[in-house]
Amino acid sequence: MGSFVIAENPDPESTLPYLLRFEVAGETLILKARETWPRTSKVYCHRADDWPADATILKEVPVREVARRGVAIDLVLERGQEQRSQFVFTRLKGGREAIFWQSARTARASRPGIRMPGRPASGVKDLEIVVDSRERYAYKFGGRSVTIEKRALPVGDYAVMDGDDPAAIVERKSLQDLIKGLTDGSLAFQMADLATYPMTAVAVEGRYRDLFKHEHVSAAFAADLLARHQVRYPSVPIVFCDARKLAEEWTYRFLGAAMVALDEAPDTALSPRDSR
Numbered sequence: 185m186g187s188f189v190i191a192e193n194p195d196p197e198s199t200l201p202y203l204l205r206f207e208v209a210g211e212t213l214i215l216k217a218r219e220t221w222p223r224t225s226k227v228y229c230h231r232a233d234d235w236p237a238d239a240t241i242l243k244e245v246p247v248r249e250v251a252r253r254g255v256a257i258d259l260v261l262e263r264g265q266e267q268r269s270q271f272v273f274t275r276l277k278g279g280r281e282a283i284f285w286q287s288a289r290t291a292r293a294s295r296p297g298i299r300m301p302g303r304p305a306s307g308v309k310d311l312e313i314v315v316d317s318r319e320r321y322a323y324k325f326g327g328r329s330v331t332i333e334k335r336a337l338p339v340g341d342y343a344v345m346d347g348d349d350p351a352a353i354v355e356r357k358s359l360q361d362l363i364k365g366l367t368d369g370s371l372a373f374q375m376a377d378l379a380t381y382p383m384t385a386v387a388v389e390g391r392y393r394d395l396f397k398h399e400h401v402s403a404a405f406a407a408d409l410l411a412r413h414q415v416r417y418p419s420v421p422i423v424f425c426d427a428r429k430l431a432e433e434w435t436y437r438f439l440g441a442a443m444v445a446l447d448e449a450p451d452t453a454l455s456p457r458d459s460r
Contacts, residue, residue, distance in 0.1 A: 189206065189243070203235070203236075208251070214232040215271075228283070231281070255274060269286065313325065314344070315341065323342065328436060340353035340384065341356045358388075359398075378420045386420060386421070387438075390426070
């Protein structure tokens with residue numbers, strides 16, 4: 185099975201101070217990493233082109249088992265503690281690859297230890313939700329009385345409709361997506377579009393406090409940008425939902441409440457054209 189090698193990254197300009205190397209399915213995988221093990225939170229990793237000749241090896245541990253399973257690689261090491269971990273490969277909006285290294289402890293920390301309520305959202309027994317056809321890894325709203333239709337939305341990822349127009353819209357963001365959108369300016373354009381509709385929100389799959397832990401963006405800079413967006417677009421709340429499961433639940437409840445509001449006041453509900 186080979187060895188799992190951890191070394192110091194000799195590149196002084198890199199924000200990821202460690203290197204990881206191991207073999208899987210005949211391929212040698214070399215990654216840059218923020219930490220030497222995912223002890224308290226998931227560790228962000230990035231592919232490295234090669235293994236530097238001057239890398240200082242910190243640890244070399246025999247591998248008991250390594251296997252690709254879908255978008256993940258499961259790794260088990262031959263040692264008494266910190267044996268099992270997993271690398272999850274995903275792509276952010278825009279197509280950039282993101283790799284997250286997690287252990288069982290950090291994976292549990294990212295999932296809410298609660299049971300979702302079974303009551304239909306605002307009493308709506310058959311909620312029709314439109315999912316943007318470009319949404320990757322879309323919410324399935326499993327266990328809910330929900331009818332899902334996929335089509336291109338003018339803005340956002342999930343919506344309930346008033347005829348041919350979205351009546352309420354939710355834009356889903358991972359924490360990485362949110363920070364990227366704040367820093368490159370794309371979130372401002374999205375929120376400007378969302379603000380032209382009567383009931384909209386941004387649901388973030390993360391915690392506000394994690395905004396301050398990003399390795400590439402100053403905490404104060406990110407927090408200030410977020411505050412400015414909220415002041416500029418007060419009709420579009422940005423809701424931190426802790427984890428994906430809770431963001432899905434919040435989206436379901438928000439869209440259900442919006443549909444009830446639309447049904448109760450069909451003559452006064454704003455259409456997108458009216459609200460502009």
